[in-house]
Amino acid sequence: MSDVVAEPATDAGHVRRANVVGLGLIGGSIAVALRRRGWVVCGEDGVTGRAAEAVQRGVIDRDGLDADAEITFVATPVGALPGAVQAALDATRGLVSDVGSVKAPVANAVSDPRFVPGHPMAGSELIGLEGADPDMFSGAVWVLTPRADTPDTAFTAVASIVSDLGAEVVAVPADAHDALVAVVSHVPHLTAATLMGLADERAQDHAALLRLAAGGFRDMTRIASGHPAIWPDICAENRDAIVATLDQLIDGLTHVRELVGGGDRAGLTAVLERARQARSNLPSRSVRPEELAEVRVPIPDRPGAAAEVFTLAAELGVNIDSFEVVHSLEGTSGVAVLLVDAERSERFRGGLLARGFKPSVRRLV
Amino acid sequence: MSDVVAEPATDAGHVRRANVVGLGLIGGSIAVALRRRGWVVCGEDGVTGRAAEAVQRGVIDRDGLDADAEITFVATPVGALPGAVQAALDATRGLVSDVGSVKAPVANAVSDPRFVPGHPMAGSELIGLEGADPDMFSGAVWVLTPRADTPDTAFTAVASIVSDLGAEVVAVPADAHDALVAVVSHVPHLTAATLMGLADERAQDHAALLRLAAGGFRDMTRIASGHPAIWPDICAENRDAIVATLDQLIDGLTHVRELVGGGDRAGLTAVLERARQARSNLPSRSVRPEELAEVRVPIPDRPGAAAEVFTLAAELGVNIDSFEVVHSLEGTSGVAVLLVDAERSERFRGGLLARGFKPSVRRLV
Numbered sequence: 229m230s231d232v233v234a235e236p237a238t239d240a241g242h243v244r245r246a247n248v249v250g251l252g253l254i255g256g257s258i259a260v261a262l263r264r265r266g267w268v269v270c271g272e273d274g275v276t277g278r279a280a281e282a283v284q285r286g287v288i289d290r291d292g293l294d295a296d297a298e299i300t301f302v303a304t305p306v307g308a309l310p311g312a313v314q315a316a317l318d319a320t321r322g323l324v325s326d327v328g329s330v331k332a333p334v335a336n337a338v339s340d341p342r343f344v345p346g347h348p349m350a351g352s353e354l355i356g357l358e359g360a361d362p363d364m365f366s367g368a369v370w371v372l373t374p375r376a377d378t379p380d381t382a383f384t385a386v387a388s389i390v391s392d393l394g395a396e397v398v399a400v401p402a403d404a405h406d407a408l409v410a411v412v413s414h415v416p417h418l419t420a421a422t423l424m425g426l427a428d429e430r431a432q433d434h435a436a437l438l439r440l441a442a443g444g445f446r447d448m449t450r451i452a453s454g455h456p457a458i459w460p461d462i463c464a465e466n467r468d469a470i471v472a473t474l475d476q477l478i479d480g481l482t483h484v485r486e487l488v489g490g491g492d493r494a495g496l497t498a499v500l501e502r503a504r505q506a507r508s509n510l511p512s513r514s515v516r517p518e519e520l521a522e523v524r525v526p527i528p529d530r531p532g533a534a535a536e537v538f539t540l541a542a543e544l545g546v547n548i549d550s551f552e553v554v555h556s557l558e559g560t561s562g563v564a565v566l567l568v569d570a571e572r573s574e575r576f577r578g579g580l581l582a583r584g585f586k587p588s589v590r591r592l593v
Numbered sequence: 594m595s596d597v598v599a600e601p602a603t604d605a606g607h608v609r610r611a612n613v614v615g616l617g618l619i620g621g622s623i624a625v626a627l628r629r630r631g632w633v634v635c636g637e638d639g640v641t642g643r644a645a646e647a648v649q650r651g652v653i654d655r656d657g658l659d660a661d662a663e664i665t666f667v668a669t670p671v672g673a674l675p676g677a678v679q680a681a682l683d684a685t686r687g688l689v690s691d692v693g694s695v696k697a698p699v700a701n702a703v704s705d706p707r708f709v710p711g712h713p714m715a716g717s718e719l720i721g722l723e724g725a726d727p728d729m730f731s732g733a734v735w736v737l738t739p740r741a742d743t744p745d746t747a748f749t750a751v752a753s754i755v756s757d758l759g760a761e762v763v764a765v766p767a768d769a770h771d772a773l774v775a776v777v778s779h780v781p782h783l784t785a786a787t788l789m790g791l792a793d794e795r796a797q798d799h800a801a802l803l804r805l806a807a808g809g810f811r812d813m814t815r816i817a818s819g820h821p822a823i824w825p826d827i828c829a830e831n832r833d834a835i836v837a838t839l840d841q842l843i844d845g846l847t848h849v850r851e852l853v854g855g856g857d858r859a860g861l862t863a864v865l866e867r868a869r870q871a872r873s874n875l876p877s878r879s880v881r882p883e884e885l886a887e888v889r890v891p892i893p894d895r896p897g898a899a900a901e902v903f904t905l906a907a908e909l910g911v912n913i914d915s916f917e918v919v920h921s922l923e924g925t926s927g928v929a930v931l932l933v934d935a936e937r938s939e940r941f942r943g944g945l946l947a948r949g950f951k952p953s954v955r956r957l958v
Contacts, residue, residue: 349807369804400801411795412806416788416813418853421868422845423781426838428871430776435910436765439734439876441777442714444816446875448781451809453872456865460858467853473791474850478843480787485839488783488832493825500821503786506793507818510811511804545800 243268247293247300249316250274251282253351254327255303256360259288261393264362270294274304278357287360295320299389302326306461310337317342325386329409329458330465331373335402341379344386345402347371347409348395355455366394373402374535380527383535384553384564397548399538410469414462415477418470420452511547520549521573525564525580525587527553537564540583546576567592608633612658612665614681615639616647618716619692620668621725624653626758629727635659639669643722652725660685664754667691671826675702682707690751694774694823695830696738700767706744709751710767712736712774713760720820731759738767739900745892748900749918749929762913764903775834779827780842783835785817876912885914886938890929890945890952892918902929905948911941932957 244267248259251273259269259282271288273279279291293300293316300316302309306328316324317340325346328334335345350368370390374383387397400408427445431437463470487495527533534553541548549567568576573589580587609632613624616638624634624647636653638644644656658665658681665681667674671693681689682705690711693699700710715733735755739748752762765773792810796802828835852860892898899918906913914932933941938954945952 349805369807371805396804398801398804400799404799404801405805408795408799408802408805411792412802412810416810418849418864419784419788419846420809420813421865422842422849423784424868424871425864426841426845427776428867430773431871434765434769434773434908436763436769436907437773437777438874439761439763439907439910439912440714440736440770440773441875442734444785445777445781447812447815448785449868449872449875450812452865452868454869456862456869459865460861463853463861464856464858467856471850471854474846474853476791477787478846478850480791481784481839481843481846484783484787485836485843488828488839489836491829491832493829496825496828497821499790500786500817500824502793503789503814503817504819504821506789506796507814509803510806510814542801542804543799545804547804 245270245294245297247271247297247316247320248288248303249293249300249312250303250305251278251287251357252303253355253357253359254348254364255301256282256287256357257350257362257364258301258303258327258348258393260286260360260362261365263287263289265392268294270297274308282357285357285360287357293319297322299323299325299386305458306330306333306465309334313338313343314340323382323386325372325390328465329413329462331371331402331405333465335373335375339375339377341377342382344378344382345373346386346390347373347405348390349413350395351454355457363394365390368395369398370395371405372397372399372535372538373405374399374532374539375402376532378535379531380534380562383532383538384562387538387551388553391550397538397551398542399535400542401539406466407469410466410473414466414470415473417451417454417459418463418474419477420449424449424452511545519570520567520592521570522590522592523566523568523573523576523580523587524590525566525585527562527564528585529561534562534564536583537566537580537585540579541566541568541576544572544575544579546572610635610659610662612636612662612681612685613653613668614658614665614677615668615670616643616652616722617668618720618722618724619713619729620666621647621652621722622715622727622729623666623668623692623713623758625651625725625727626730628652628654630757633659635662639673647722650722650725652722658684662687664688664690664751670823671695671698671830674699678703678708679705688747688751690737690755693830694778694827696736696767696770698830700738700740704740704742706742707747709743709747710738711751711755712738712770713755714778715760716819720822728759730755733760734763735760736770737762737764737900737903738770739764739897739904740767741897743900744896745899745927748897748903752903752916753918756915762903762916763907764900765907766904771831772834775831775838779831779835780838782816782819782824783828783839784842785814789814789817876910884935885932885957886935887955887957888931888933888938888941888945888952889955890931890950892927892929893950894926899927899929901948902931902945902950905944906931906933906941909937909940909944911937 248255248271269288270290282288304312309328324343348370551566553562613620613636634653635655647653669677674693689708713735916931918927
């Protein structure tokens, strides 16, 4: 990941240029993060006057789209994405990515070699331009969901740009993304809201209830304090995965209810012990240099090969700390150089070999 | 609340003495918190050698119970409380309180004018003596569940001691306590574990799932990282309230599932908006002096009157920032002097008048 620079970012001698469509919390944060790194950022928003306000606040450089921008990030509400992404492809000659919380609908609706769908797993309780934060993506996971036919050049270019913003790139197929975020984001959000609503109802009977709400309850309901506006869209777009996950959660709670009702101490302990262990296995974001290994993977000359390396890493639970694609002197095919968790580097090597890649692994000391 | 003092605490010229039965995380924390305030603390534990270890670590002064201690805190596992509380009453001449997470079973099992059941809403992910922390109760709510026949002197003495440890006293009947903690503690804990188990199951299929778990998911499952040992007891003792609350949560999630499945955007927004508002109304622990009012309540000469003042405050959602009971020159009956949130002081006055008290309210500036 590159250091932040004050001068204009240049690529082959040119100032790098980007567009941001949709200047809310995430779009605004991308714009200021790019500008801090020297990019010139143009932008537009469906709300009249919002782009002008963004110029005034220093979030973007200019109102309107730059047809020659290297990349256009589309950060509209989820329901509007397919149309907005297609419009960005039509209006510009560069790459296009989006930031929607649901990926299959837009990934299936728009098949263009210049489009790489994405989803930064970041945010805050703030809304709109006021919350725009150039550090929002530092240390965050930024999911990319390349298609099988996404060109390597497009995928690695977008991965490189979001990686420069401080994010950790995780590549998964769009359908898998939607199933996973139903579990780790959408259903937890709905559950927090349901629990908070239940407590609120009981608080009508006894005002002391909320005074008894200690740290654990506050932690559990924190996400329920977010603004509801984006959720009807998300629930509509990811309906099937959310309903399926809610069904599983309801089954799980019904099982726990039976354990409690039946006084099954061993069963209850098993549920809690499994959860405790799983919780302690949540990946840590901080990796010390001595725990990294460098994996070099020559990228074969076929479409989607670079994306496949990233997707395989995600499938195998291998954290890519940083990466670059270097090109050999002989031709256009490149070598992906990835830094990964040392303890998972052998697993990664095995997976790459099984898929026909020829990796080399070197432990960093 | 008194400042921390280095010299021995004295009451009518004597060093103050306490016992702690059960030297785990909470018992150990009470012991070190009292010792820091100059108390001499004796202690015992069912595990051989634990009390000796506690002496060695400076958690208590002496192994064994002091029959003349002013108060004995019983901090055994919930299932063992009735026996341990009765044993403490038999072995000592002072007050007895406990710290169990479920209150009705022990409050109903032991009716002794020297016993005031309690529950500090504090803890940490640590276990045992190693986690003992003299600041654990600073700013925490400490629930007391006096019975109708709990003498005023016993109630106010225990309230005063836990208040000196930095806690905020909230008085509610034992049954109400158990119903409320099912909502704000027990069911949230079981839900966090269920959600974590569900994510763990899905992570078997796709290792990337846990990498996508951002701050919201981490917040929601944090309490699932606690040690499971205490939970089978809690679930057994508070079974009915937990089962009833799980049923309500399952109903709530089933309703949300129907809203998502049916594409009911307005219904979904209503659920989320209600939760957002309720979350923003969670009481804050920090009260500025200009927001306090002093309420003086002469305590009539009948048993349970002081406890009733506190219980009424909790019912009305009135936060008692601090209190003392001062005695009039004429006799033994006293005046409770309470500092409460100024904005709720009129509500409190109304409630007190309705119950036959004769309060006076003065806003502090």
